[in-house]
Amino acid sequence: MEDIKNIAVLVSGGGTNLQALINAEKDGRLKSGRVTLVLSSNPEAYALSRAKENKIETCIVDRKLFSDRTEYSRALLKELNSRKIDLIILAGFMYILDSNFIKHYKNAIINIHPALIPSFCGDGFYGVRVHEAALDYGVKLTGATAHFVNEVTDGGPIILQKAVEVKEGDTPEILQRRVMEQAEWEILPLAAELFCAGRLSIEDRTVRISKNNQT
Numbered sequence: 625m626e627d628i629k630n631i632a633v634l635v636s637g638g639g640t641n642l643q644a645l646i647n648a649e650k651d652g653r654l655k656s657g658r659v660t661l662v663l664s665s666n667p668e669a670y671a672l673s674r675a676k677e678n679k680i681e682t683c684i685v686d687r688k689l690f691s692d693r694t695e696y697s698r699a700l701l702k703e704l705n706s707r708k709i710d711l712i713i714l715a716g717f718m719y720i721l722d723s724n725f726i727k728h729y730k731n732a733i734i735n736i737h738p739a740l741i742p743s744f745c746g747d748g749f750y751g752v753r754v755h756e757a758a759l760d761y762g763v764k765l766t767g768a769t770a771h772f773v774n775e776v777t778d779g780g781p782i783i784l785q786k787a788v789e790v791k792e793g794d795t796p797e798i799l800q801r802r803v804m805e806q807a808e809w810e811i812l813p814l815a816a817e818l819f820c821a822g823r824l825s826i827e828d829r830t831v832r833i834s835k836n837n838q839t
């Protein structure tokens with residue numbers, strides 16, 4: 625029996641991770657869920673054009689129009705609750721959600737972070753800053769992490785991680801691109817598929833991935 629889950633993708637910018645999810649849907653890597661809504665905090669986000677090109681419903685909840693996080697999170701909840709959404713994916717979404725929002729969608733929000741958590745994560749580590757910090761530290765390996773979202777910034781249970789090599793002469797921008805291409809765009813659609821296929825469970829803070837029983 626088919627039970628395709630509805631995915632809302634929250635974005636603020638370019639939306640290459642959204643594109644990775646759309647591509648995965650098209651080529652069958654993401655088959656247990658489909659992106660039914662793209663919600664942007666930014667009316668100018670290019671991610672909105674990607675959604676429209678793919679005939680996905682869009683919605684803008686402009687962060688600038690809200691005075692604080694609580695009010696903003698409430699407005700987001702209202703939009704999401706008015707649709708049937710099973711999974712929320714934060715794909716380059718620039719704002720921290722409040723605890724009420726997180727409780728409402730407990731263990732149903734996935735974020736992609738461009739480092740190997742617990743390195744280079746937490747408040748202030750976003751966008752190219754993460755890669756600047758990795759290069760400043762001199763790590764030889766970095767990568768990306770797909771994780772559930774809880775009340776701690778980048779602190780929720782880890783679903784998947786993939787390592788990426790740091791190379792001589794890397795700039796933060798070059799490293800950012802390599803991490804996206806080699807890790808983020810691969811593990812985010814896979815994490816979405818595992819969630820939608822009901823293959824993820826959380827014990828304490830460890831995520832277990834059950835075997836695929838479809839042969």
Ligand code: GRF
Pocket residue numbers: 635636637638639640641642715716717736737738751804808
């Ligand atoms: C990605 O590096 C993601 O890991 C981070 O924000 C960036 C978003 O890029 N959370 P995009 O909008 O998906 O292109």
